[in-house]
Amino acid sequence: xxxxxxxxxxxxxxxxxxxxxxxxxxxxxxxxxxxxxxxxxxxxxxxxxxxxxxxxxxxxxxxxxxxxxxxxxxxxxxxxxxxxxxxxxxxxxxxxxxxxxxxxxxxxxxxxxxxxxxxxxxxxxxxxxxxxxxxxxxxxxxxxxxxxxxxxxxxxxxxxxx
Amino acid sequence: xxxxxxxxxxxxxxxxxxxxxxxxxxxxxxxxxxxxxxxxxxxxxxxxxxxxxxxxxxxxxxxxxxxxxxxxxxxxxxxxxxxxxxxxxxxxxxxxxxxxxxxxxxxxxxxxxxxxxxxxxxxxxxxxxxxxxxxxxxxxxxxxxxxxxxxxxxxxxxxxxxxxxxxxxxxxxxxxxxxxxxxxxxxxxxxxxxxxxxxxxxxxxxxxxxxxxxxxxxxxxxxxxxxxxxxxxxxxxxxxxxxxxxxxxxxxxxxxxxxxxxxxxxxxxxxxxxxxxxxxxxxxxxxxxxxxxxxxxxxxxxxxxxxxxxxxxxxxxxxxxxxxxxxxxxxxxxxxxxxxxxxxxxxxxxxxxxxxxxxxxxxxxxxxxxxxxxxxxxxxxxxxxxxxxxxxxxxxxxxxxxxxxxxxxxxxxxxxxxxxxxxxxxxxxxxxxxxxxxxxxxxxxxxxxxxxxxxxxxxxxxxxxxxxxxxxxxxxxxxxxxxxxxxxxxxxxxxxxxxxxxxxxxxxxxxxxxxxxxxxxxxxxxxxxxxxxxxxxxxxxxxxxxxxxxxxxxxxxxxxxxxxxxxxxxxxxxxxxxxxxxxxxxxxxxxxxxxxxxxxxxxxxxxxxxxxxxxxxxxxxxxxxxxxxxxxxxxxxxxxxxxxxxxxxxxxxxxxxxxxxxxxxxxxxxxxxxxxxxxxxxxxxxxxxxxxxxxxxxxxxxxxxxxxxxxxxxxxxxxxxxxxxxxxxxxxxxxxxxxxxxxxxxxxxxxxxxxxxxxxxxxxxxxxxxxxxxxxxxxxxxxxxxxxxxxxxxxxxxxxxxxxxxxxxxxxxxxxxxxxxxxxxxxxxx
Numbered sequence: 001x002x003x004x005x006x007x008x009x010x011x012x013x014x015x016x017x018x019x020x021x022x023x024x025x026x027x028x029x030x031x032x033x034x035x036x037x038x039x040x041x042x043x044x045x046x047x048x049x050x051x052x053x054x055x056x057x058x059x060x061x062x063x064x065x066x067x068x069x070x071x072x073x074x075x076x077x078x079x080x081x082x083x084x085x086x087x088x089x090x091x092x093x094x095x096x097x098x099x100x101x102x103x104x105x106x107x108x109x110x111x112x113x114x115x116x117x118x119x120x121x122x123x124x125x126x127x128x129x130x131x132x133x134x135x136x137x138x139x140x141x142x143x144x145x146x147x148x149x150x151x152x153x154x155x156x157x158x159x160x161x162x
Numbered sequence: 163x164x165x166x167x168x169x170x171x172x173x174x175x176x177x178x179x180x181x182x183x184x185x186x187x188x189x190x191x192x193x194x195x196x197x198x199x200x201x202x203x204x205x206x207x208x209x210x211x212x213x214x215x216x217x218x219x220x221x222x223x224x225x226x227x228x229x230x231x232x233x234x235x236x237x238x239x240x241x242x243x244x245x246x247x248x249x250x251x252x253x254x255x256x257x258x259x260x261x262x263x264x265x266x267x268x269x270x271x272x273x274x275x276x277x278x279x280x281x282x283x284x285x286x287x288x289x290x291x292x293x294x295x296x297x298x299x300x301x302x303x304x305x306x307x308x309x310x311x312x313x314x315x316x317x318x319x320x321x322x323x324x325x326x327x328x329x330x331x332x333x334x335x336x337x338x339x340x341x342x343x344x345x346x347x348x349x350x351x352x353x354x355x356x357x358x359x360x361x362x363x364x365x366x367x368x369x370x371x372x373x374x375x376x377x378x379x380x381x382x383x384x385x386x387x388x389x390x391x392x393x394x395x396x397x398x399x400x401x402x403x404x405x406x407x408x409x410x411x412x413x414x415x416x417x418x419x420x421x422x423x424x425x426x427x428x429x430x431x432x433x434x435x436x437x438x439x440x441x442x443x444x445x446x447x448x449x450x451x452x453x454x455x456x457x458x459x460x461x462x463x464x465x466x467x468x469x470x471x472x473x474x475x476x477x478x479x480x481x482x483x484x485x486x487x488x489x490x491x492x493x494x495x496x497x498x499x500x501x502x503x504x505x506x507x508x509x510x511x512x513x514x515x516x517x518x519x520x521x522x523x524x525x526x527x528x529x530x531x532x533x534x535x536x537x538x539x540x541x542x543x544x545x546x547x548x549x550x551x552x553x554x555x556x557x558x559x560x561x562x563x564x565x566x567x568x569x570x571x572x573x574x575x576x577x578x579x580x581x582x583x584x585x586x587x588x589x590x591x592x593x594x595x596x597x598x599x600x601x602x603x604x605x606x607x608x609x610x611x612x613x614x615x616x617x618x619x620x621x622x623x624x625x626x627x628x629x630x631x632x633x634x635x636x637x638x639x640x641x642x643x644x645x646x647x648x649x650x651x652x653x654x655x656x657x658x659x660x661x662x663x664x665x666x667x668x669x670x671x672x673x674x675x676x677x678x679x680x681x682x683x684x685x686x687x688x689x690x691x692x693x694x695x696x697x698x699x700x701x702x703x704x705x706x707x708x709x710x711x712x713x714x715x716x717x718x719x720x721x722x723x724x725x726x727x728x729x730x731x732x733x734x735x736x737x738x739x740x741x742x743x744x745x746x747x748x749x750x751x752x753x754x755x756x757x758x759x760x761x762x763x764x765x766x767x768x769x770x771x772x773x774x775x776x777x778x779x780x781x782x783x784x785x786x787x788x789x790x791x792x793x794x795x796x797x798x799x800x801x802x803x804x805x806x807x808x809x810x811x812x813x814x815x816x817x818x819x820x821x822x823x824x825x826x827x828x829x830x831x832x833x834x835x836x837x838x839x840x841x842x843x844x845x846x847x848x849x850x851x852x853x854x855x856x857x858x859x860x861x862x863x864x865x866x867x868x869x870x871x872x873x874x875x876x877x878x879x880x881x882x883x884x885x886x887x888x889x890x891x892x893x894x895x896x897x898x899x900x901x902x903x904x905x906x907x908x909x910x911x912x913x914x915x916x917x918x919x920x921x922x923x924x925x926x927x928x929x930x931x932x933x934x935x936x937x938x939x940x941x942x943x944x945x946x947x948x949x950x951x952x953x954x955x956x957x958x959x960x961x962x963x964x965x966x967x968x969x970x971x972x973x974x975x976x977x978x979x980x981x982x983x984x985x986x987x988x989x990x991x992x
Contacts, residue, residue: 018302022313025746026746045302049299
């Protein structure tokens, strides 16, 4: 956590797979993730459709096609844990994580696994568990398991720039 | 009292009684109508309608500040729930999700009738393929979690389409479940009033209802908050006025104050209706306060000069009679009295009090032998001065704008009454032993001073050249051509309003497409045609977006067309089978979609009644108005992000006239209003110049000497020139009220110039020091009454005051300096 907290900036690629019961095979999307400590997080999806999601000081700006949406994070309880799990992990903000999740940490410094279970009952209705794996100050993957059995897996790829 | 005196007094008493009745029964307004043309063009009529009763005019934005976000949210909910049951409001929106479940259900159940993307093409194999692919893309995005539940019933994403259609303007951000400002420091509520914006009484009821709801909701807060305050956007007015700061009892007196550093809870309101209410209260309050103040100062001044209470009271008779006659004249002549006209009444004190000053002081001449002498020697000069003033104000009468006509008529009626009372009533009321303090010593001092500065005439020429140069340099920025310059709403309040509008993401209703049609359906039909064309303008980046009632309720024809786009179930199933080939979803999973589509094919069309109870109704009603026998659909435009402050309205006009020739108009509210005001300003300048010409002609006839006319007119023109130059030098732009002020400089100053002219041409007209003293005192009274006006927070009044006060002083000074061979100071009566 302390190591994560020391990292102030990150710019990586990602691939995300969505496993949905209603679909016969997973959907795949990919793009870049940008992070500036402590609470600026950008998810730039490039494929299949360009879409940018920016979290800055608790406000999300989503850009999709011609439209731009601005949301305050706290108003969308379904999205909060998804975003905050990654943001707080990147920031090494264990206290923030423990506010919304029951946190358990496994493994070693070079291969750790963080398991997050929502402590809020309403959130638990949509999200069962979030698993984050990494090594030292880098995150390797984020897996989100939804309560209905659907899940998504975000895999972090190469470092882009800096 | 002589027979003439008795007749005069009786006549006066009768007229005062009649005028009092007229004034008491007159109609008073404070809306914009006085500043809108009496004979408008079609575009101007639309403008007036929009400003008075339009969509934006019925909006009140309520902001709750102070304490913490949780408390604000609680209050917002408390205020909103109270107002929702209040009959003064059509709708109350604070972002609570209470209404949205119902909205969502309505929108989802009618998605095939409401979505713009429902066309026959959409349900072909290719169309379905594209729509499905889009939906799958959405599922893979962060928004997928929300879209997932809709997939099986709405695989073509009509609901997503509708939501993006309706949220094209964006929604305010929310905090603690209610709308909040961008910085999160205010909770916001948007209230739509039943009363039109021009109905100031109705707006005041609405404003008070909000204040009461706030007070009641504050009282219910569990822990005492420190002294919640309710205030409209402007400074407090008297009791019952909307801007009154209401201290709401917060639990017990001994309650602990809110946590250190937290601001006390405060209520703020903004919107055209609120502005009208505040403006009315402010104007009434200021007019009352300033009248009292300037009356007091003049009373003190005159008491100091006269040393006689009787003289003081008598001196106020022409003033009061004039003010009464002015209002009565406007009420009789024009039917309605505008609030600003009443404000103008203060200014009359300045000139009308002069008449009695001249009477009292100058009738002391020749050992105080009384009025007969005054009537012969002084009255002709006053009469000419009055006629000069009337010439000036009469030039305003033919104006196409009721506001100017009112000011003109008011001044004419008031001045005639004041002068006649001074001439035919007042002298007979003077007690036989009437005497005021001898002001000769003051006059002697003034004469001495003038003697010493008489060589300053050269300086006047320099001053004139300087002022002329300054005016020439500033000629482009000299006039303020924006209607907002006349607004009685303070800059701070306008800024707050602009901020709140940004916060609630209200469309900036500057540009509107207005569709007029004989009935609702055809208005919607034309709006649809215009909308299609406007979509192309969005793509071309000419506009950023637009609103249209059609998004909330399409015409029956369009709804029918959309139903017809949906193929029968068997057909749709077959196409769907083909469309999903190669996709990660099987057609069998989408059975619920087929079921819903079949229902939609035969469901009853939406009517306005079906919208009841949803926020969709609010959106529709705001944009769809019944206008006499016909209907009007409003399509407010939003500027493109690349050029947020302007729209190429020529292109919009062209597009709209192509889409719906003769059925739709593009209205630039601000541009049109400013054009209107610009015309109004140009007219006022033109009329004032005509008035000035009339004054010159009048003087030529009366004085029968061009040289004398020049000596009377030059100081006045010079005073106007220097005042105008002063404004330009200070960077203050001139408005129409400054023009009126200049007219007043000429009106008041002509008395001074004429007295000096009389002195110069007739050596047997009495005491120089007394004349000088009376002019000085009259001038002081004028400067006091206008000087006080200059400090008013109502721009119209302060413009008038800051023009006339220095102008009157300069007119006196210049008249004195330019007077021909000033007689020696020792010409004291003996």
